[in-house]
Amino acid sequence: MTVSSSRAASGCSPEGDTREKIMHTLLNHPRSTAAAIAEQLHLTTAGVRRHLSALIQDGLVETVTPTVVEGRGRPPALFRLTDVGRANFGHAYDQLASEALEALLDFAGEAGLRLFALRRAKRIVGATQPPAVTAENPTQETLLAAAEQVAASLSDNGYAATVQHAGYGLQLCHHHCPIARIAQRYPIFCETEHEVIAATLGTHIQPLATIADGHGVCTTNIPLPPATTT
Template sequence: MKTPTEAGRRVIRSLLEDGPATAPELADRLEMTAAGIRRHLDTLTADGIVESGERPAFGPAPTRGRGRPPRIYSISENGRDLFEQSYDDLAVSLLRFLRESGGDEAVTTFADRRAEEMERRYLPLLDEKSNMPTRVQALADALAEDGYAASVTETQLPVAGLGTLQICQHNCPVAHVAAEFPQLCEAEATVFSRLLGANVTRLATIAHGDGICTAVVSATELSSRKPVERISS
Protein backbone atom coordinates (compact mmCIF):
# COMPACT_ATOMS: atom_id res chain seq x y z
CA MET A 1 0.00 0.00 0.00
CA LYS A 2 1.42 3.37 -1.02
CA THR A 3 1.57 6.23 1.47
CA PRO A 4 -1.23 8.67 0.56
CA THR A 5 -0.36 12.21 -0.47
CA GLU A 6 -1.37 15.10 1.76
CA ALA A 7 -4.45 15.68 -0.39
CA GLY A 8 -5.22 11.98 -0.27
CA ARG A 9 -5.06 12.04 3.52
CA ARG A 10 -7.53 14.93 3.51
CA VAL A 11 -9.93 12.76 1.54
CA ILE A 12 -9.45 9.87 3.99
CA ARG A 13 -9.97 12.15 6.98
CA SER A 14 -13.16 13.56 5.48
CA LEU A 15 -14.57 10.08 4.88
CA LEU A 16 -13.71 9.13 8.46
CA GLU A 17 -15.02 12.25 10.16
CA ASP A 18 -17.96 13.19 7.94
CA GLY A 19 -18.95 9.79 6.61
CA PRO A 20 -19.43 8.28 3.13
CA ALA A 21 -20.00 10.67 0.23
CA THR A 22 -20.21 10.95 -3.52
CA ALA A 23 -17.37 12.52 -5.49
CA PRO A 24 -19.22 15.86 -5.92
CA GLU A 25 -19.98 15.97 -2.18
CA LEU A 26 -16.32 15.36 -1.35
CA ALA A 27 -15.26 18.04 -3.83
CA ASP A 28 -17.55 20.52 -2.04
CA ARG A 29 -16.33 19.48 1.41
CA LEU A 30 -12.66 19.82 0.51
CA GLU A 31 -12.99 22.68 -2.00
CA MET A 32 -11.38 20.62 -4.76
CA THR A 33 -12.19 20.45 -8.45
CA ALA A 34 -14.27 17.53 -9.73
CA ALA A 35 -11.31 16.26 -11.75
CA GLY A 36 -8.98 16.56 -8.77
CA ILE A 37 -11.21 14.69 -6.34
CA ARG A 38 -11.81 11.88 -8.83
CA ARG A 39 -8.08 11.52 -9.40
CA HIS A 40 -7.48 11.12 -5.66
CA LEU A 41 -10.42 8.74 -5.28
CA ASP A 42 -9.18 6.59 -8.16
CA THR A 43 -5.74 6.35 -6.55
CA LEU A 44 -7.09 5.59 -3.07
CA THR A 45 -9.49 2.99 -4.48
CA ALA A 46 -6.71 1.29 -6.44
CA ASP A 47 -4.62 1.17 -3.25
CA GLY A 48 -7.51 -0.43 -1.33
CA ILE A 49 -7.86 2.48 1.09
CA VAL A 50 -11.25 3.64 -0.20
CA GLU A 51 -14.14 1.57 -1.53
CA SER A 52 -17.29 2.55 -3.37
CA GLY A 53 -20.79 1.27 -4.05
CA GLU A 54 -24.32 2.38 -4.90
CA ARG A 55 -25.25 2.76 -1.23
CA PRO A 56 -23.33 3.69 1.94
CA ALA A 57 -22.06 1.02 4.30
CA PHE A 58 -24.68 2.13 6.84
CA GLY A 59 -27.92 4.04 6.57
CA PRO A 60 -30.61 4.46 3.94
CA ALA A 61 -29.79 4.34 0.26
CA PRO A 62 -30.00 7.69 -1.52
CA THR A 63 -33.09 8.50 -3.56
CA ARG A 64 -32.49 7.36 -7.10
CA GLY A 65 -33.23 9.72 -9.93
CA ARG A 66 -32.80 9.27 -13.63
CA GLY A 67 -29.67 7.80 -15.07
CA ARG A 68 -26.87 5.88 -13.46
CA PRO A 69 -26.81 6.07 -9.63
CA PRO A 70 -23.82 7.95 -8.18
CA ARG A 71 -20.98 6.01 -6.56
CA ILE A 72 -20.75 6.49 -2.81
CA TYR A 73 -17.22 6.37 -1.40
CA SER A 74 -16.33 5.18 2.09
CA ILE A 75 -13.21 4.23 4.01
CA SER A 76 -12.16 0.58 3.74
CA GLU A 77 -10.79 -1.63 6.48
CA ASN A 78 -7.30 -1.08 5.06
CA GLY A 79 -7.92 2.65 5.25
CA ARG A 80 -8.83 2.38 8.92
CA ASP A 81 -5.55 0.56 9.51
CA LEU A 82 -3.72 3.79 8.68
CA PHE A 83 -5.14 5.35 11.83
CA GLU A 84 -3.21 3.88 14.74
CA GLN A 85 -4.42 0.29 14.98
CA SER A 86 -0.97 -1.32 14.90
CA TYR A 87 -1.14 -2.39 18.55
CA ASP A 88 -4.14 -4.67 17.96
CA ASP A 89 -2.23 -7.97 17.91
CA LEU A 90 -0.63 -7.27 21.27
CA ALA A 91 -3.93 -6.14 22.81
CA VAL A 92 -5.75 -9.24 21.55
CA SER A 93 -3.01 -11.50 22.93
CA LEU A 94 -3.18 -9.83 26.33
CA LEU A 95 -6.97 -10.08 26.52
CA ARG A 96 -6.87 -13.72 25.45
CA PHE A 97 -4.43 -14.41 28.27
CA LEU A 98 -6.70 -12.53 30.67
CA ARG A 99 -9.72 -14.59 29.55
CA GLU A 100 -7.80 -17.87 29.86
CA SER A 101 -6.58 -17.03 33.35
CA GLY A 102 -9.65 -15.24 34.75
CA GLY A 103 -12.56 -16.07 32.45
CA ASP A 104 -14.96 -13.71 30.68
CA GLU A 105 -15.63 -11.93 33.97
CA ALA A 106 -12.02 -10.73 34.05
CA VAL A 107 -12.35 -9.32 30.52
CA THR A 108 -15.59 -7.56 31.48
CA THR A 109 -13.89 -6.04 34.54
CA PHE A 110 -11.07 -4.76 32.35
CA ALA A 111 -13.52 -3.30 29.81
CA ASP A 112 -15.50 -1.59 32.58
CA ARG A 113 -12.38 -0.02 34.08
CA ARG A 114 -11.23 1.20 30.68
CA ALA A 115 -14.63 2.78 30.06
CA GLU A 116 -14.69 4.32 33.55
CA GLU A 117 -11.40 6.06 32.77
CA MET A 118 -13.06 7.48 29.65
CA GLU A 119 -15.98 8.60 31.82
CA ARG A 120 -13.64 10.31 34.28
CA ARG A 121 -11.98 12.32 31.50
CA TYR A 122 -15.18 13.21 29.66
CA LEU A 123 -17.40 14.09 32.62
CA PRO A 124 -16.01 17.63 33.19
CA LEU A 125 -16.61 18.40 29.51
CA LEU A 126 -20.30 17.44 29.75
CA ASP A 127 -21.13 18.72 33.24
CA GLU A 128 -21.32 22.34 32.11
CA LYS A 129 -23.74 21.58 29.27
CA SER A 130 -27.32 22.44 30.14
CA ASN A 131 -29.34 20.41 27.64
CA MET A 132 -29.23 17.08 25.84
CA PRO A 133 -28.15 18.29 22.35
CA THR A 134 -25.16 20.17 23.75
CA ARG A 135 -24.17 17.21 25.96
CA VAL A 136 -24.36 14.82 23.00
CA GLN A 137 -22.25 17.19 20.89
CA ALA A 138 -19.70 17.55 23.70
CA LEU A 139 -19.43 13.76 23.95
CA ALA A 140 -18.92 13.46 20.18
CA ASP A 141 -16.24 16.16 20.29
CA ALA A 142 -14.42 14.32 23.08
CA LEU A 143 -14.59 11.05 21.16
CA ALA A 144 -13.24 12.79 18.05
CA GLU A 145 -10.27 14.05 20.05
CA ASP A 146 -9.57 10.44 21.05
CA GLY A 147 -9.48 9.26 17.44
CA TYR A 148 -13.06 8.01 17.00
CA ALA A 149 -13.88 10.57 14.26
CA ALA A 150 -17.28 11.09 15.88
CA SER A 151 -20.13 13.34 14.82
CA VAL A 152 -23.79 13.92 15.69
CA THR A 153 -26.62 13.47 13.23
CA GLU A 154 -30.39 13.26 13.36
CA THR A 155 -31.45 9.67 12.86
CA GLN A 156 -33.93 8.79 10.14
CA LEU A 157 -34.42 5.26 11.42
CA PRO A 158 -38.07 4.45 12.24
CA VAL A 159 -37.32 2.81 15.60
CA ALA A 160 -40.18 3.30 18.05
CA GLY A 161 -39.34 5.01 21.30
CA LEU A 162 -35.90 6.26 20.29
CA GLY A 163 -34.82 9.86 20.16
CA THR A 164 -33.53 11.70 17.14
CA LEU A 165 -29.91 12.34 18.12
CA GLN A 166 -27.43 9.80 16.84
CA ILE A 167 -23.73 9.58 17.67
CA CYS A 168 -21.76 8.30 14.66
CA GLN A 169 -18.20 7.04 15.14
CA HIS A 170 -16.57 6.72 11.73
CA ASN A 171 -13.40 5.23 13.18
CA CYS A 172 -12.68 2.92 16.10
CA PRO A 173 -9.11 2.62 17.41
CA VAL A 174 -9.99 -0.73 19.03
CA ALA A 175 -12.23 -2.19 16.30
CA HIS A 176 -10.12 -5.29 15.64
CA VAL A 177 -9.85 -6.02 19.36
CA ALA A 178 -13.56 -5.41 20.00
CA ALA A 179 -14.45 -7.84 17.20
CA GLU A 180 -13.29 -10.63 19.51
CA PHE A 181 -14.08 -8.90 22.80
CA PRO A 182 -17.46 -7.10 22.47
CA GLN A 183 -17.29 -6.23 26.17
CA LEU A 184 -15.32 -3.15 25.09
CA CYS A 185 -18.24 -1.84 23.01
CA GLU A 186 -20.80 -2.70 25.68
CA ALA A 187 -18.85 -0.93 28.42
CA GLU A 188 -18.45 2.20 26.28
CA ALA A 189 -22.19 2.32 25.55
CA THR A 190 -22.99 2.02 29.25
CA VAL A 191 -20.69 4.95 29.99
CA PHE A 192 -22.34 7.00 27.22
CA SER A 193 -25.66 6.41 28.97
CA ARG A 194 -24.29 7.55 32.33
CA LEU A 195 -22.54 10.60 30.89
CA LEU A 196 -25.65 11.76 29.04
CA GLY A 197 -28.18 10.73 31.67
CA ALA A 198 -30.27 9.03 28.98
CA ASN A 199 -30.80 5.61 27.48
CA VAL A 200 -28.38 4.85 24.66
CA THR A 201 -29.16 2.18 22.07
CA ARG A 202 -26.39 0.68 19.95
CA LEU A 203 -27.52 0.14 16.36
CA ALA A 204 -24.24 -0.79 14.67
CA THR A 205 -20.54 -1.24 15.37
CA ILE A 206 -17.46 -1.32 13.17
CA ALA A 207 -16.26 -4.30 15.21
CA HIS A 208 -19.26 -6.32 14.01
CA GLY A 209 -18.69 -5.46 10.36
CA ASP A 210 -20.83 -2.33 10.02
CA GLY A 211 -19.50 0.72 8.22
CA ILE A 212 -19.62 2.92 11.33
CA CYS A 213 -20.53 2.70 15.01
CA THR A 214 -23.88 4.30 15.77
CA ALA A 215 -25.74 4.93 19.00
CA VAL A 216 -29.14 6.59 19.31
CA VAL A 217 -29.76 8.75 22.38
CA SER A 218 -33.23 8.64 23.90
CA ALA A 219 -35.07 11.95 24.10
CA THR A 220 -36.12 11.07 27.66
CA GLU A 221 -33.55 11.75 30.37
CA LEU A 222 -33.02 9.19 33.13
CA SER A 223 -33.83 10.03 36.72
CA SER A 224 -31.03 7.70 37.82
CA ARG A 225 -28.27 5.67 36.26
CA LYS A 226 -29.34 2.43 34.61
CA PRO A 227 -27.76 -0.08 32.20
CA VAL A 228 -27.68 0.73 28.51
CA GLU A 229 -30.21 -0.88 26.21
CA ARG A 230 -28.91 -2.83 23.23
CA ILE A 231 -30.59 -4.08 20.09
CA SER A 232 -29.35 -7.57 19.26
CA SER A 233 -28.22 -8.16 15.70
Protein backbone atom coordinates in the same frame (compact mmCIF):
# COMPACT_ATOMS: atom_id res chain seq x y z
CA MET B 1 0.31 -0.52 4.89
CA THR B 2 -0.05 2.59 7.03
CA VAL B 3 -0.79 6.08 5.78
CA SER B 4 2.80 7.07 6.54
CA SER B 5 4.16 4.08 4.61
CA SER B 6 1.83 4.95 1.74
CA ARG B 7 3.34 8.43 1.64
CA ALA B 8 6.84 6.96 1.73
CA ALA B 9 5.98 4.71 -1.21
CA SER B 10 4.91 7.74 -3.21
CA GLY B 11 8.05 9.64 -2.26
CA CYS B 12 6.10 12.03 -0.01
CA SER B 13 4.80 13.60 -3.22
CA PRO B 14 2.03 16.20 -3.30
CA GLU B 15 -0.23 13.49 -4.73
CA GLY B 16 0.50 11.29 -1.72
CA ASP B 17 -0.31 14.19 0.62
CA THR B 18 -3.58 14.86 -1.20
CA ARG B 19 -4.65 11.22 -1.04
CA GLU B 20 -3.87 11.15 2.66
CA LYS B 21 -6.11 14.21 3.13
CA ILE B 22 -8.88 12.54 1.13
CA MET B 23 -8.64 9.46 3.34
CA HIS B 24 -8.82 11.61 6.47
CA THR B 25 -11.88 13.35 5.03
CA LEU B 26 -13.58 10.02 4.35
CA LEU B 27 -12.71 8.87 7.86
CA ASN B 28 -14.69 11.77 9.32
CA HIS B 29 -17.29 12.02 6.53
CA PRO B 30 -18.01 8.55 5.12
CA ARG B 31 -20.36 8.14 2.17
CA SER B 32 -19.20 11.43 0.64
CA THR B 33 -19.40 12.45 -3.00
CA ALA B 34 -16.35 13.57 -4.93
CA ALA B 35 -17.85 17.06 -5.06
CA ALA B 36 -18.27 17.18 -1.28
CA ILE B 37 -14.68 16.06 -0.74
CA ALA B 38 -13.47 18.64 -3.25
CA GLU B 39 -15.35 21.39 -1.43
CA GLN B 40 -13.96 20.28 1.93
CA LEU B 41 -10.35 20.27 0.69
CA HIS B 42 -10.64 23.21 -1.74
CA LEU B 43 -9.77 21.02 -4.73
CA THR B 44 -11.36 20.44 -8.11
CA THR B 45 -13.92 17.66 -8.36
CA ALA B 46 -12.09 16.20 -11.36
CA GLY B 47 -8.85 16.08 -9.40
CA VAL B 48 -10.54 14.38 -6.44
CA ARG B 49 -12.08 11.77 -8.75
CA ARG B 50 -8.63 10.97 -10.13
CA HIS B 51 -7.23 10.47 -6.62
CA LEU B 52 -10.26 8.40 -5.61
CA SER B 53 -9.72 6.11 -8.60
CA ALA B 54 -6.14 5.51 -7.46
CA LEU B 55 -7.27 4.84 -3.88
CA ILE B 56 -9.90 2.40 -5.14
CA GLN B 57 -7.24 0.55 -7.14
CA ASP B 58 -5.14 0.34 -3.97
CA GLY B 59 -8.09 -1.15 -2.09
CA LEU B 60 -8.29 1.76 0.35
CA VAL B 61 -11.59 3.30 -0.85
CA GLU B 62 -14.79 1.83 -2.27
CA THR B 63 -18.00 3.14 -3.78
CA VAL B 64 -21.36 2.59 -2.08
CA THR B 65 -24.89 2.70 -3.41
CA PRO B 66 -26.99 5.67 -2.21
CA THR B 67 -29.79 4.53 0.10
CA VAL B 68 -32.05 7.37 -1.01
CA VAL B 69 -32.28 8.64 -4.57
CA GLU B 70 -33.71 12.13 -5.00
CA GLY B 71 -34.86 13.56 -8.30
CA ARG B 72 -34.22 12.17 -11.73
CA GLY B 73 -31.05 10.98 -13.33
CA ARG B 74 -28.16 8.95 -12.05
CA PRO B 75 -27.26 9.75 -8.43
CA PRO B 76 -23.66 10.81 -7.72
CA ALA B 77 -21.33 8.07 -6.51
CA LEU B 78 -20.62 7.89 -2.79
CA PHE B 79 -17.25 6.89 -1.39
CA ARG B 80 -16.03 5.45 1.91
CA LEU B 81 -12.92 3.81 3.30
CA THR B 82 -12.61 0.04 3.05
CA ASP B 83 -11.61 -2.06 6.05
CA VAL B 84 -8.06 -1.88 4.71
CA GLY B 85 -8.34 1.89 4.45
CA ARG B 86 -9.61 2.22 8.02
CA ALA B 87 -6.83 -0.08 9.21
CA ASN B 88 -4.42 2.71 8.31
CA PHE B 89 -5.70 4.63 11.32
CA GLY B 90 -4.72 2.92 14.52
CA HIS B 91 -4.43 -0.86 14.13
CA ALA B 92 -0.65 -1.18 14.42
CA TYR B 93 -0.75 -2.73 17.89
CA ASP B 94 -3.70 -5.11 17.49
CA GLN B 95 -1.60 -8.25 17.88
CA LEU B 96 0.16 -6.99 20.99
CA ALA B 97 -3.14 -5.85 22.51
CA SER B 98 -4.73 -9.23 21.78
CA GLU B 99 -1.89 -11.08 23.48
CA ALA B 100 -2.09 -8.77 26.50
CA LEU B 101 -5.84 -9.35 26.82
CA GLU B 102 -5.37 -13.10 26.60
CA ALA B 103 -2.88 -12.86 29.46
CA LEU B 104 -5.33 -10.72 31.44
CA LEU B 105 -8.03 -13.36 30.95
CA ASP B 106 -5.65 -16.06 32.15
CA PHE B 107 -4.75 -14.15 35.32
CA ALA B 108 -7.99 -12.32 36.17
CA GLY B 109 -10.75 -14.08 34.25
CA GLU B 110 -13.84 -12.52 32.66
CA ALA B 111 -14.37 -10.23 35.65
CA GLY B 112 -10.89 -8.79 35.27
CA LEU B 113 -11.36 -8.22 31.55
CA ARG B 114 -14.69 -6.47 32.17
CA LEU B 115 -13.12 -4.24 34.82
CA PHE B 116 -10.37 -3.27 32.38
CA ALA B 117 -12.86 -2.55 29.58
CA LEU B 118 -15.06 -0.52 31.94
CA ARG B 119 -12.11 1.53 33.16
CA ARG B 120 -11.11 2.23 29.56
CA ALA B 121 -14.65 3.26 28.61
CA LYS B 122 -14.84 5.65 31.56
CA ARG B 123 -11.56 7.20 30.49
CA ILE B 124 -12.63 7.89 26.90
CA VAL B 125 -16.30 8.67 27.60
CA GLY B 126 -16.77 9.37 31.29
CA ALA B 127 -14.04 11.99 31.38
CA THR B 128 -16.50 14.43 29.85
CA GLN B 129 -18.47 16.74 32.09
CA PRO B 130 -21.91 17.05 30.48
CA PRO B 131 -24.68 19.26 31.84
CA ALA B 132 -26.63 17.73 34.71
CA VAL B 133 -28.96 15.20 33.10
CA THR B 134 -31.14 12.91 35.18
CA ALA B 135 -33.37 10.06 34.14
CA GLU B 136 -36.33 11.88 35.73
CA ASN B 137 -36.23 15.21 33.93
CA PRO B 138 -33.87 15.44 30.95
CA THR B 139 -34.66 18.03 28.31
CA GLN B 140 -33.90 17.85 24.61
CA GLU B 141 -31.42 20.71 24.98
CA THR B 142 -29.43 19.23 27.87
CA LEU B 143 -29.38 15.78 26.30
CA LEU B 144 -28.13 17.17 22.97
CA ALA B 145 -25.42 19.17 24.74
CA ALA B 146 -24.34 16.12 26.72
CA ALA B 147 -24.29 13.91 23.60
CA GLU B 148 -22.15 16.46 21.76
CA GLN B 149 -19.66 16.50 24.63
CA VAL B 150 -19.53 12.71 24.61
CA ALA B 151 -18.90 12.79 20.84
CA ALA B 152 -16.12 15.33 21.35
CA SER B 153 -14.47 13.13 23.96
CA LEU B 154 -14.73 10.08 21.70
CA SER B 155 -13.26 12.04 18.78
CA ASP B 156 -10.35 13.10 20.98
CA ASN B 157 -9.68 9.38 21.39
CA GLY B 158 -9.77 8.54 17.68
CA TYR B 159 -13.42 7.62 17.11
CA ALA B 160 -14.35 10.43 14.69
CA ALA B 161 -17.73 10.71 16.42
CA THR B 162 -20.68 12.88 15.43
CA VAL B 163 -24.20 13.55 16.71
CA GLN B 164 -27.18 14.13 14.46
CA HIS B 165 -30.95 14.26 14.75
CA ALA B 166 -32.76 11.16 13.51
CA GLY B 167 -36.51 10.78 13.82
CA TYR B 168 -37.56 11.36 17.42
CA GLY B 169 -34.06 11.01 18.80
CA LEU B 170 -30.36 11.53 18.26
CA GLN B 171 -27.83 9.27 16.61
CA LEU B 172 -24.33 9.05 18.01
CA CYS B 173 -22.09 7.77 15.20
CA HIS B 174 -18.49 6.57 15.37
CA HIS B 175 -16.99 6.75 11.89
CA HIS B 176 -13.87 4.96 13.07
CA CYS B 177 -13.08 2.45 15.81
CA PRO B 178 -9.41 2.30 16.85
CA ILE B 179 -9.98 -1.10 18.47
CA ALA B 180 -12.38 -2.65 15.93
CA ARG B 181 -10.44 -5.90 15.58
CA ILE B 182 -10.07 -6.26 19.34
CA ALA B 183 -13.78 -5.54 19.81
CA GLN B 184 -14.62 -8.26 17.28
CA ARG B 185 -12.94 -10.78 19.55
CA TYR B 186 -13.94 -9.19 22.86
CA PRO B 187 -17.47 -7.67 22.59
CA ILE B 188 -17.20 -6.57 26.23
CA PHE B 189 -15.44 -3.41 24.97
CA CYS B 190 -18.54 -2.35 23.01
CA GLU B 191 -20.85 -3.36 25.86
CA THR B 192 -19.02 -1.35 28.51
CA GLU B 193 -18.70 1.63 26.18
CA HIS B 194 -22.48 1.66 25.71
CA GLU B 195 -22.93 1.26 29.46
CA VAL B 196 -20.75 4.27 30.23
CA ILE B 197 -22.34 6.41 27.51
CA ALA B 198 -25.80 5.69 28.96
CA ALA B 199 -24.59 6.52 32.47
CA THR B 200 -22.93 9.73 31.27
CA LEU B 201 -26.06 10.86 29.44
CA GLY B 202 -28.35 9.80 32.26
CA THR B 203 -30.72 7.96 29.92
CA HIS B 204 -31.05 4.64 28.14
CA ILE B 205 -29.58 4.23 24.67
CA GLN B 206 -30.15 1.80 21.80
CA PRO B 207 -27.05 0.41 20.04
CA LEU B 208 -27.99 -0.19 16.40
CA ALA B 209 -24.77 -1.17 14.62
CA THR B 210 -21.05 -1.51 15.25
CA ILE B 211 -17.97 -1.50 13.05
CA ALA B 212 -16.82 -4.59 14.94
CA ASP B 213 -19.86 -6.44 13.56
CA GLY B 214 -19.01 -5.45 10.00
CA HIS B 215 -20.99 -2.24 9.63
CA GLY B 216 -19.45 0.89 8.17
CA VAL B 217 -20.34 3.05 11.18
CA CYS B 218 -21.05 2.42 14.87
CA THR B 219 -24.53 3.84 15.41
CA THR B 220 -26.30 4.38 18.72
CA ASN B 221 -29.80 5.80 19.05
CA ILE B 222 -30.48 8.21 21.92
CA PRO B 223 -34.23 8.72 22.41
CA LEU B 224 -35.18 12.32 23.12
CA PRO B 225 -37.75 13.26 25.75
CA PRO B 226 -40.86 15.17 24.63
CA ALA B 227 -40.23 18.83 23.93
CA THR B 228 -41.07 21.07 26.87
CA THR B 229 -43.83 23.60 26.38
CA THR B 230 -44.23 26.95 28.06
